[in-house]
Amino acid sequence: MNDTETPLSEYGFESRFDERSAIEWMQANWTKAFVFCGLYAMLVFGGQHFMKERQKLNLRRPLVLWSLSLAVFSIVGAVRTGWYMLHVLSSSGFKTSICDQGFYYGPVSKFWAYAFVLSKAPELGDTAFIVLRKQRLIFLHWYHHITVLLYSWYSYKDTVAGGGWFMTMNFSVHALMYSYYAARAAGLRVPRPLAVLITSAQIGQMAMGVAVSALVYRWMQTGDCHSYLDNIVWAALMYLSYLVLFSQFFYQTYLKRGAPPPKAAKVD
Template structure:
């Protein structure tokens, strides 16, 4: 496969050229076993982890959490910039349909690098849940359900090169650039104004609206040569994003607007 560079203000850096055709083979032709096995281990951790920590004191992982979140923040900021730049050129060249219908881009630098590392990062982010368990924090359904399903769905979409994959990656990286920056500041012990929390959750809800809209467009357009999809793809993606939207909206309302019962004297 001959690779081309994506036009832009900045040409690919050396590390963005580091992946060759062999490195991407696992995405297009790889086995389903590794992602499924990792996800099964993740579910086992969710079930067994809290029980193992029941009689233990939660670990103080502030320093590690700060570095962990900082690493993911820097990665997401760099990745979102590159993907947004590519999306801009796609829009100018092919319009909105081109952005919505593009699958995974593996024939152009630097998008190829950020696409592949993004897919890997979704499984790395299972570590977020491990940190919650080790610190004996409350593990809510929204957290682990989101981590589990998004990792499997983006791999499934990329593996089949379904339309919307590139847009899903771009939006997710952009939201995570803000989200992990927030987590970094919070882990470092700084308190942020309430509106920052509201802003982050609003971004997450916006991501789900974009996801639902993209799936709706793919379903409406039907499987075409320039907009590849399938019934299983739109069904699983539609269900996933619809539940995300509901759960994040519910979290938003309960956290920021619902009146909490007053303690009786």
């Protein structure tokens, strides 16, 4: 190690994280995501039926704690993964930032990559608050939760190219979104333009997801990006569907005449 390198001991638990065991576990168990999705579907449809004739619950304090905990997790994740991505971009360029698999093995990013994919299971709990509080549950919300969980677990096991961009963007948008919802749940007045900003960021994330998928496919042909055709197809279809749905949500919520007061989409 030369004088310019940072001692791994400074990273503590992140550097000690055994990413190889995590990847092996995911390779053997990624299909368990379907079990979570099945239970989640029961919550979505069975829960709404259960609450149909019952009084809605307030749950304001638990919602504040839930949203705040996910906001803190996302902020830290965005900072840690963002730092890695900025380092790769500045030192090796854009192409390497997409194709390099180092995101899954870096002394800091390796822990947050695994924490990211695992977090997609508990994040399904967002919907429980919507169901129990008898709020409007849109298709985009539960469709997004299911597909992100499945794709994240499916992709992590193969450490495919593009993961660094996908995860860092998601962490960053979540940092904004969950902070916004924690503030709203706490009864704070949040400027309306912030909701527009969050949905715009979500749309930008989806557009970038489509672009990254296309670039991975292009550079995979020359052997520069490690991925698989089926993974790229699923990623492109998933992000394209999100792009359409989020754009439609943006129009219906912020642009259409007679639309209700702006509210960020709690789906990403």
